[in-house]
Amino acid sequence: MLLKVSTSTRLAELFSALSDSSRLRIISVLLDGEMNVSEIAAGLEMTESAVSHQLRGLRQMNLVRGRKEGRLVFYALDDDHVKKLYLMGLDHVKHG
Amino acid sequence: MLLKVSTSTRLAELFSALSDSSRLRIISVLLDGEMNVSEIAAGLEMTESAVSHQLRGLRQMNLVRGRKEGRLVFYALDDDHVKKLYLMGLDHVKHG
DNA sequence: TGAATACATGAGCAATTATTCATATATAAA
């Protein structure tokens, strides 16, 4: 059934959050458990600034959440939907 | 587990195909069955050119396929993965 | 053949976006 423009826009925003290589790699490491910004940056060979900018977008879409502990902020996937979408997409890419 | 850059790039391309309001609305009407370009354009209030450009992208990602019948080209969703990703995303947007 | 219709496509423009660089804020340690 034809999507309303407003719904399609929100849905597009969700998929947009998953439409970048760097963000997907961030999600891929968070699938293994929470991790702080520096660790993520080191693992992905990105600057902390770039990672922080991307985490902001993922946060705004409620795909990840941050937990502050002293100077560190540990990020984790926010809900199971993300994981399902990610894994289903990966399945399509690998065997589709 | 950390995605390889090459895999994350392909996955990003898949989600990018779903990251636009117009393309999602095209997919939404194709969920009801195949439809030709002019009908899609009329239903979505887009030019045929714009629809054709978007269908090209969807075709290249193997998300839709076209079947030519005389002057008309009927498009349909290419596989069930698309439908699943779309519906799961929609669920997240509506109740997530 | 010639005109009309359906769709595809290239060029160009405006808008969006991912990154870098510089700087700000918060916490901890000296």
Place this chain on the structure above:
DNA sequence: TTTATATATGAATAATTGCTCATGTATTCA
């Protein structure tokens, strides 16, 4: 307090993208 560390963020820039407009190609009909 001073210094260092971890993260966040604004501005600027380069690259990408969705659309329009013009045009090309295939098919049908007169």
